[in-house]
Amino acid sequence: MNPPARIVTSRHFAVPAERVFAAWLDPEWIVRWMYGPGRREACVVRSGPEPHVGGKFPFVVERRGVEVDHLGEYLEIDRPELIVFTWGPSGSRYGTSRVVVEIIPCVGGCELTLTHVPGAEPAAFAEPAAGAWHQMLDAVAGALAEANSLIVNSS
Numbered sequence: 001m002n003p004p005a006r007i008v009t010s011r012h013f014a015v016p017a018e019r020v021f022a023a024w025l026d027p028e029w030i031v032r033w034m035y036g037p038g039r040r041e042a043c044v045v046r047s048g049p050e051p052h053v054g055g056k057f058p059f060v061v062e063r064r065g066v067e068v069d070h071l072g073e074y075l076e077i078d079r080p081e082l083i084v085f086t087w088g089p090s091g092s093r094y095g096t097s098r099v100v101v102e103i104i105p106c107v108g109g110c111e112l113t114l115t116h117v118p119g120a121e122p123a124a125f126a127e128p129a130a131g132a133w134h135q136m137l138d139a140v141a142g143a144l145a146e147a148n149s150l151i152v153n154s155s
Contacts (some may be wrong), residue, residue, distance in 0.1 A: 005126040011137040015144050017103045017110035021080035023140050024101060025051035032057070033139035038069040052078055056083070072096070077104075088119060095119030112137065 011022045023029040027049045034044075045067055049057035052074060059070040069090035076084035081103050088096035100115040114133055117127055 005118070005123060005129045007118070007126055007133065007135040008113065009130060009133050009137065010111060010113045011134075011141065012106075012109060012111050013141055013144065014109040016080075019101050019144060020110055020112055020140065021083070023144060024083050025049070025077070026120040027051075029143065030057075032143045033136055040112045050074075051077070053108075092119070094125075096123075 003039070023033065027047055028031050030049060030117055031044045031047055044059060046060040047058065049055070051057075053076060055074045057072045057074070061068055061070065068085065071090050072085045072087040074083070074085050075098075076082055083101040085099050086096040087099050097119050098117045100117075102113045102115075104111045104113075114137065116129060116133060118129065121129075
């Protein structure tokens with residue numbers, strides 16, 4: 001059996017690395033960009049991330065009237081450059097995926113590279129997953145830009 005394809009996507013953010021990093025660990029921020037209108041056909045019913053190594057992050061989302069549990073565990077956190085976690089729907093026959101988020105400061109903001117190593121999902125999983133991650137990275141950028149605009153406009 002061939003190993004699942006690695007999914008790698010990158011995005012430049014026009015904000016400091018620390019702000020992007022925080023958006024991945026703060027429970028309120030995660031809900032803003034990971035699920036909801038324009039991102040996935042799902043809404044968060046409950047979430048409870050514990051943003052520390054060994055901490056869990058359950059998300060219960062509703063999709064078309066059905067609640068689906070997603071579970072993960074933080075494996076590595078190195079502020080503001082690295083977050084590694086497991087991820088997968090509860091009870092999935094494919095097991096859990098491993099996601100690595102690397103954030104590198106650069107001129108004008110930072111560069112984020114996300115690598116998703118699927119569990120035993122079929123190869124057909126890779127393309128939709130890559131599209132979903134790309135959409136979520138766009139949502140992170142949009143949420144951060146919106147927050148930055150609110151800060152600038154209130155000054």
